[in-house]
Amino acid sequence: MSLTYDAFRALLDGERLPALVVDLDAFDRNVTRHVSLLRGHALTLRSATKSIRIRTLLRRLLDRGGSTFRGLMCYSADEAASLADAGFDDLLLAYPTLQPGPLRRLAKCVAKGCLIRVAVDSSEGATALARAGASEGVAMKACICVDMSITFGTYFLGVRRSPLHTPEQVLSLAREARTQGLEVDAILAYEAIVAGLPDDVRGSLTNGIKAAIKRRAMPELIDRRAKIVNLLTRDGFALGIANGGGTGSLEQTVHDGSLTEVTAGSGFFKPHLFDAYRSAFVRSLEPACFFALEVTRTPTAEFVTCHGGGYVASGSFDPPKGPLPSLPQGLSLLPHEMAGEVQTPLRLPRGLALPLGSPVMFRHAKAGEVTEHFRRAILVQGGRIVDRVATYRGEDDPS
């Protein structure tokens, strides 16, 4: 972390709180760490927009990542269309939709020359996408999305994404999509079971099991991806893109020779869930995104209470998805209160006093999700505020 508490306090003096703050120095260093990890591998990196949700920073990623960073992985059709309208290109919508309106909006962007691929994992999805393309007179590009779960005997380990598990199922849908007039030139095979599994959770007895699952899963998943790519290629599909990985798996995923690109997003902000990974790469990343709450009460000398703060992340409750106080160091949440709907009490470490009106810096559990609570982000670099930019929520065309 490049900024001390005193530096944050000085920067935020007179600012309206709560405030979202991005430390650009830390963000840029995280970008450099991603570029270094990919060096020597024939891979590019597609940034996951959901983990950023600030256009200025998406642009910064593409600029700073140079030839290593290529394109964006989007999470909704309207979002992808609004990014295309804003001048972004090479977009991969990674989560299928059947909605005719948003798909047609994407088809219009394609008709104007934007490169967009859409994830498809069902006949119905392929039909909806082909129809949207036909209505605008363009052939849409489909990216077949593959499930990357594994089984141990009858035990299922995965995240219930795509219904396509085997290479033969992938081929069958690819052929069907081609028949419908779609151009199939991409696969998406995200190993959530590795990328999304924190294996260094403090005090957890299952860390060793999770690490063993990852070790066992990765070779099997790499083998499955190779079979899928081979089968499709032999059937005449020219795959421009084979995408896999996420921040949590990147260190292993870069060794998969079947992939043309990896996806990552969370590592640029390094939210606190990523403190619980063994991966040396993940550990090398530094927190770059914070939110500041104002101290508005001092119930006793040992406690302060901040206004707001209950920005809890989505997903399972294990590990806990609430935010954590980050600076000043040593503050702790109260187990029966945690980060509350309208206020967040904190226990002070011995010897620390925080006057009313002071900021407290928090980290969210996930990356881009916290931006949903803010319309603006304060960008900090070299110890000064250098810009104030809109989050997706603050854009004219929110998605």
Ligand SMILES: Cc1ncc(COP(=O)(O)O)c(C=O)c1O
């Ligand atoms: C398809 C896909 N790829 C990659 C990722 C990884 O994103 P991140 O690096 O932000 O964890 C995700 C996260 O959910 C995903 O859904």
